[in-house]
Amino acid sequence: MADTLLVRALKGKPKTLNLCNKKLDKVPRAIGKLDCVVHLQLRGNKLKDLPIELSHLFQLQILNCGNNELEDLPEVLEYLTMLEKLHLFNNNLKNLNPKVLTHLRNLTFLNINNNQLKTFPPEICRLSSLQHLSCTNNQLTELPVEMCALIRLEEFHVAGNQLTSLPLEFGFLVNLEKLYLQKNKIRELPESLGKCYKLRTLDIAANELRIFPTELASLPLKELFCEANPLLQHIPVHSVQEEEVLSLKEMTARYVMRELKDRWSYLRKAIRHYPQIKDMLAQASKCAVCGESFLNTWLECVRFVDAQGDLKLNNLNGLVPVRALLCSYKCFNSAGHDYYGVAFP
Template sequence: MSRFKRPNKTDSLAGFREVQTEPAVPYGLLKAARKSGQLNLSGRGLTEVPQNVYRLNIDPPEEAQQSVSFGESDRWWEQSDLTKLLLSSNQLTELSDDIKLLPGLTTLDLHDNQLSSLPSAVGELQELQQLRLSHNQLKTLPVEVCTLKSLRSLTLQQNLLESLPEELGNLENLTELDLSNNNLKCLPSSLGDLTCLQKLSLCHNKLSCLPDSLARLRNVKLLDCSNNQLTDVPSSLSEMPVLEQLYLRHNKLRLFPKLASPVLKELYVGNNQIEQLETEQLACLTAISLLELRDNKIKSLPEQITLMNTLTRLDLTNNDVSTLPASLSLLPNLKVLLLEGNPLRGIRRDLLTKGTNELLKYLRGRIKEEPESVDEGNTAMTLPSQAKVNVHNIKTLKSLTYSEKQVSEIPDEVFDAAADQVVTTVNFSRNQLTSVPSRLVELQSSVSDINLGFNRLSCCSPEICKLLQLVHIDFGNNQLSDLPPELKNLTKLRSITLNYNRFKSFPEVLYQIMSLETVLLGNNQVGGVDPSRLQKLVHLSTLDLSNNDLLSIPPELGLCTSLRCLSLEGNPFRTPRAAIVAKGTDALLEYLRSRIPT
């Protein structure tokens, strides 16, 4: 066997050691980027950007140095300029000045790195429309960023910013600005010059005041100032003409903000130190739908709370409320009233646990109904056959209610009682209805809210689609598996409740109702959704798909940026993981966007 022995000085692994290490960016990826104009280097563990990436559009490729004939698809001299460069989730600590060698970039994604500064050369990227810098260690924003006149989206959340340059107001085309989770103590007054801005997030900073210049933000619909140190809110915010959602949670407010805002729909002021609600302040909120006041020190509600007749949800959890005004039950659209954690007197605890409907019914019972005037003579209101109908509700609340009767049909006298009356709300819930009452059509000129929940409906009659004023429909807890295509005619419909039915797919017609803001489809058997069609529902802010049969979540769902509440728990998908779903809607949408293949 001795003839097989090798000399001791020979290295048996030498052949392996001579193999060159694979480049940080595979050549094939660079070649593809020359054709597509897009390069995705996310999650590659890069500590620096390779030089051949910066010089992608300058240096000829390796094969150009050799005697190679090029096919029509491989003409490198006809390459596309790089427009999209994704470098997220790496370990970059700095960005070279050579970034200026890519002047055609429209998207630059650097989120989730270790950048502590940016080069001034970034100011030469004048075509840039999206700049993603979240989850880094930036302490300052170079003034050169403020020269990027084409910039539409700037995300800077989760950095170490303590101040912003006054030149920020030069970003005249900016529509989205996220400054959350930084160390900002004040804001530049030029912020009010960002007149194209639609969404502004300032939460989780150290702001003690807001500049009056915010009033000039004429296109901002959502303003989030939660988790700061605000002691006051400037009344000038009332001048923001399209502001619909205002978040002021977790601040140091002692007074309810004075906001005479004509379009504000949602106001969140939970976790402050508010002690009192004034009638004048509430009366100014003429379009308010959701009011969150939880975890404050409120002791009572004014009797004139009935002035907020658009209110659908009122959260008073964990306050010091001891009594409730009976007038609370006269709010015509109130659907959810949360009162846990209050020292209420005179209301049994078991009544609170029965839900909003029972509580409002109890409060209505404390209101003394005025007797019918004898001058009205022999009207339909006085017929004995109509004694079972709550005439008071029809006349004062414009509400036709016939619920919890366990009937299979709504008696004709119920509709007769509403004849010649303006009825806006119909509640036929908790009965045994198997079809939509045909006489509902008689109310088509006025009814805007219908509750047919907790019945036995197996199909929805197209007749309901003639109620063109409908804004809210509740079909929850029925046996529906489809909706009529005529539903698309309801151009004012904002919310539809379909929880606890038998839908196996997202109802096709809902993709065609552009006015939808809320779709509740939990506890069905839905197996999938079309994110590209959901994106067209530009007003959709709440989508509940919990407890369905979704085996996978399409990453493109993350592009539905109008969503403020997306519920996916209780589905059998494996990704995203439950921990990501639990972080909330914003984190979930960001995760889904990061998974979109380029």
């Protein structure tokens, strides 16, 4: 049946070829003669690999291999350098061939939902044009830091996996607009999430989250889904703590950072000769109460913000716990702020 369709197609030079649900366990090699095809549908067959003849489809932009039996990315895909959209949902994928990923520089859309992937190779960063990545219902336990180099990524679906955290560098995904993390085991979101300045939808439902990052309110969120998480409740417990003794490194860092605010300070010029110290101080945080910078010694507190009044969310009511960092117990004990200490059971 497939051979007959290909013979007919050869006469018409089609842009689209549909071989869905033909019970194919192999793609006919004659397909290599259809170098005019832009969109190839192979969904719903029994394919475990793709023939090398597919490499002749140098104009191919869309390939749908969903609902097959592939266990790895077919090596022939590395020759399809014009490919823009690739569907591999409902297969048996256990690995993503790094060699293939390296050549798919024009890929903007990748759907690998419902497979058996446990991790991404570092070469995932080679998909430099990727805008939409969907890997729902796999077995991912972590995401490689290299994934954060996908700076064109706009939509990321990773629901139904085994993730417990996201890379600390997640904020490099500056074009991310939609992030779906529901039904994982995530305990904490990275502070760098606040750098995703275009994020409009965040779904973190059914995880193990207790508190949100400090800069949640700075995100342009329109939708936030966080049900079925053990979020901190607004039950304030008042406590006065004694001032801690700071390390010499911390005291020095705080002094230097205060001096750097003075445009006439000698340290502003001197620090240029110490790039390692400059990079270290660049990782500093600011106290939510006094606004002073600190390096490592801080108190984790929580502030409860109104989902509609403060975050401008239409889909969520009530209070949302947001992390706040304070530089000292002196600030914690001061009057007039609405930050509370985090008590773990």
